[in-house]
Amino acid sequence: MSDIIRINNLSFRYHNKFVFEKLDLSIRDGEWLAIVGPNGSGKSTLVKIIVGLLKFDGTLIIDNMPLSTYNIPHIRKQIGVVFENADDYFIGETVADDLAFALENLAYSPNEIEHMVLDIANTFKINDILDKDPHFLSGGQKQRVALAAALVTNPKILIIDDALAMIDENEKEEILEILDKLHRDRNLTIITITHNLAETYKADRMIVINNGKLIIEGPVKAVLQEDKIFNRIGIEIPFMVDLSIKLQLYGLIDHIILDMNEMVNTLWK
């Protein structure tokens, strides 16, 4: 599998202080990568660098193109980004208008637009709110609309920057299921930026950054074992991970179990 994003020797300074110093990171095409770190660790700065909003030193190659002033329009078409406050980014008066906005700018025909809007609305189960004003939806519905708007143009990469933080658990699980399906069926590359480890369970790989430095990376379940690192940098350890790690110390299980039913059936066979 080839790399869709390759970062080499990236440095970025803010107020003469290094946020990133000589960072190297590769993301494979079709990979789901979780980037975890506490507030102020540099996670969101990295997103802004990837979408070309901040100037930096080093090399950043996205979809085989080095990020430069000339390439930014092409590269941005390959990336959908969703932030925490969806309200700040709604443009249309209705959900349908909002979903159609990017397609209209890319000069799709009205027929194509209708087809693509309905298709993405089906995926995110928002068909019944297409005529509603997005500002007056519930938090979960707003994020579904924001995700649908980010993906309606079929970008190769989706970046979710703390976008699920304010959504209740049930809604969050449903949205993560939808994203997991898109990741598998359409080979969508997903980058989740979060400080909530429970949002990383479906990812293929996790990297943890603190003070602009990559401190650990690996398959999600392997990284989740590193409770001492998470405690040190102030990341909350979710209940099932905490339970798994402590039960391993007591010799009651031998690996991380994230599913509660599986845990109960393993402990009481």
Place this chain on the structure above:
Amino acid sequence: MEIRINNVTHIYNEHTLFEETALEDVNLSLDEKGIIGIIGKSGSGKSTLIQLLNALIVPSYGNVEIADFDIKKNMKVKNINDLRRKVGLVFQFPEEQFFNPTVREEVSFALKYFRYKNDRIHKQVSEALTMVGLNDSYLERNVFELSSGEQRMIAIASVMVFNPKIIILDEPTAGLDYRNKKKFMNLARRLRDRYNKTVIIVTHDVDMLNVIADHIVALDNGKIVLSGSKNEVFKNATLLHKHGLRVPKIVEFTGKVITEKGVILGRHTDVKDLIKDIYRNV
């Protein structure tokens, strides 16, 4: 003293095409002490309820008795400022409302607005910073250059500066990492235990409430579906689930063990205690 909500109905845009009932015939009595958690899905009426508690809005029908005030339609406007000094309200992401350059100016803004004298302003700002776990060394710092956790505390201090009897916080841990969330949890306990405040928290973080709250109120569709101690409320997992709410993970786990395996584990808020209990019972 109690906070009493009597037959309160609140209708936005009443008698118009856009009429919407946010709360319907709500009755609630709360002891004016401790940490009270308010939970409910988006649109359940949580925000309307807390705005009624300091008269940002007034009930369409019924009344609210809080801190010796009686909030009802057509109440006397001259009392409202006094009420707001006794019942503080911290909005969601309060730091987004900063508009003063320094901590001193931000925290003292409301005192100056109400023409407090300088020595009193200095004293109350200092006390408010102490309450939220900060100190005078922050006074001349730029609020926009503080960490997100510190900004949240400064925003809370801006409300605590009146030393309110009751403080209401809307999603106070939203966007904060665990280190800052723990600081907030300690703050809530400190306000209750050391300063004898009533702390009302609107949140979707039931796991946090399981650790710090004394009382939980669950709302759905403008009505109270459950109200009681956290143990009383969280033992109703099926009912909460029906209303789109969940119980804390640790409660869900012990509930599943009882239902599916017939093994009774104790009620715990700490995983370490749960592990010992599991060890004894597997």
